[in-house]
Amino acid sequence: MKKQTASQKSYQDLVDVHDEKRPVLLNCIKAFVVGGIICAIGQAVTVFFILFFPFTEQTAGNPTVAVMVFIAMLLTGFGVYDRLGQFAGAGSAVPVTGFGNSVISAAIEHRSEGYVLGVGGNMFKLAGSVIVFGVVAAFFLAIIKTLLIQWGVLG
């Protein structure tokens, strides 16, 4: 935190007195339950892919992620996911469904600016950072794992 001057500090104290206390524990429980339900649905989709399509447990993960993101995109378009996000907070943002939500909500928000500069240019405003850091992290992890296998640390 930045160093505060005396007047800033007194103002902050005033804010603290009048500020409503955040129900942190309740929020955590809500996020946990809703996130768990989303993950349970994801598991059901995985089982569906294993049962009715030629996917193994290992390979069923990719289509499951795609389906979950797609469902979240549809729900965002219908305006359902926003309410869920308001209720559950991080519980709806942390699973992959949050990715679909951030893509579509940005697209809807910038619709009035036209398709190319508005929707196309701003669609990955939020989701772009997910992609960038995901790719960077995957790149470094793959390098580390390859090196460890080369040196015989990992089997």
Next chain:
Amino acid sequence: MKKFRFGIAIVTILLLSGCALFEQVGPIQVVIHDDHQEMVSTIKKQLEEKSELYDTIVIAAEDNILVTYKVNHLNRFQMKSIEKTLNDWLEKEYPDEDFILSSDYKIFLESYLLFEEWDEGSLAVDEAEKKLEKIIELKKELT
């Protein structure tokens, strides 16, 4: 509310209708090629003694032997080491044979379906071998 309940019912039915995926179907052996009868029985007995596994299928074809099993839920963290010890044991006992081990539910399900068809007697030997080849191909798929 009614729609919601309907959705839950559908999801539950979908989950419970998985037959061999969720219930124990008991240790099973399928011998497509007659030479391996004794070996398959030994392997099956060895697998049954392991407390970490609760359901096994051993399928033996002419040159491939597929061993699939389900791991108890609390032992799933040690899945890799279980597979390694099992593989080492098999390699030591039968150095000439080619073993494919899998703890994947999909592989288990497919082997169970193969067993059911084989048990009915509606499957010729070469057809069964072809199906087994397909299962092994599926197991080796990674992406």
